Amino acid sequence: MEMKVTKIFHRDIRAENILITLNETAKLANFKLIRSQPGGQAICFPNLNLDQTRYCAPELLEGVLNYKYEQRCGEVYSFGILLWEIAEERIPHQGINGIRDIIDKVCNKKYREPFSENSQMPEKFKQLEIEAVHHDPDFRPKITKIFEVLNNCLKEYSQVTSSSSGPNLRGNSRNNSMQKSRPNRAENIDAYALPDLESFKYMTLADAEKQHKLYNNHDKLVGDVITAYKCFEAYANLGNTGGTANRNQIKAKYYKAYYISKELIEDPTNKDEIVAELF
Template structure:
């Protein structure tokens, strides 16, 4: 279980939330590198108080993530609920979020094909774990910005503020609160003006993430259409920073085929994450 930290300790650890301590940011949060009084280096995420309606999502992340233990899920050490913005205290993950490593104008270090495959497999393992729990958890916001990389480029899934725990794998969550991020958002999440969350929604988002990791960008327009029957196109799609000598033709084709299987518009046509993990095992 996670611990409730005092505001005094977090202020001290972040040097009063000094801008010099910021290591990451998003539309609704700032992340600070901090050192606790016990010597542990952590990441403190401070939420924008205007980002969410009350503390529903804050409590959801504390209750959900505080109980999870998996090598590809970021560890939540604690929180502070006394501040209107809400504060999370996570394990410190050295290389930051995946999105920055995929942006050529941000990172000058190239991610090899093998490193990208390890990242994909790590996210898949983490999602399969969440979906395979007795009461499955749907993340609802799988995106490169919500995947952290450690010193060995192993993936950690983070940002569980939109996650929901189901009583069974067949359960569907319906909400009027917007979920997902841009191109990663499954088409069924926008039906009848409601947001519908299912485990197959995470599978769609994962397929888009696989595309981004391989190509270095998000798909444009109808780029995914017809790819299933033309996997030979992969050579023109793979990120130009990846040496072609690294690619195994059969494995690269299978990689893009898995993407195609994950992103059909109809969720019932998508595989379960445990199947995706099995297919990825053939590549790795």
């Protein structure tokens, strides 16, 4: 989210550059190709290797001159390919070892890797991946929609797994076999420990930080401080789940305390105690 707001592009999103922490949190790595381009200025790519080509958007593979690199251009397309790889557990364009062959399939033939017939991924997940790798970047979803769909998929999955021990599923051999085939590590994911993005309109932390600084010509506060506070509160509370607070959580706690101390929102009854704890 922060990379989106500040116009910072990773430009090399692929499985090799995604690290998983001990707390099963995905982290981006390898920032050799990262660029900051205000206003979506044109970006010239260096020569891509075979692995990078597998995840590269068609408009970049075609080498369109002066193409403005926006988030839906390369980042969303690469993430869509990554979603397919996670679902299928296969390397995209596996068996093709020529860069020109991949470019021909993706750009000229508009080929996209299909989901297998026995795929158990939710339909909304598969549709999201299809939209993310659309040939025209203008038809690809925004990153906020991607977060929304994936969050909903996780919540629905958690509801299914939590009800799997109920009497309606015990006698259903097909459901039981599907349940057993799912990775055990996913059972430990608590979807409701994630921030409720919808409650604060998918506002990013970077956007939330600006709201209390927005005034009109009459020095009247016009920023959406209420939504911003909900954003800060949601991210600040992530630290209460027992994990190590990351940079976003620390920042959110600071602004939550700041909003309370500056009376930008309605004072809670235990105002001093909350501020002291957060600061």
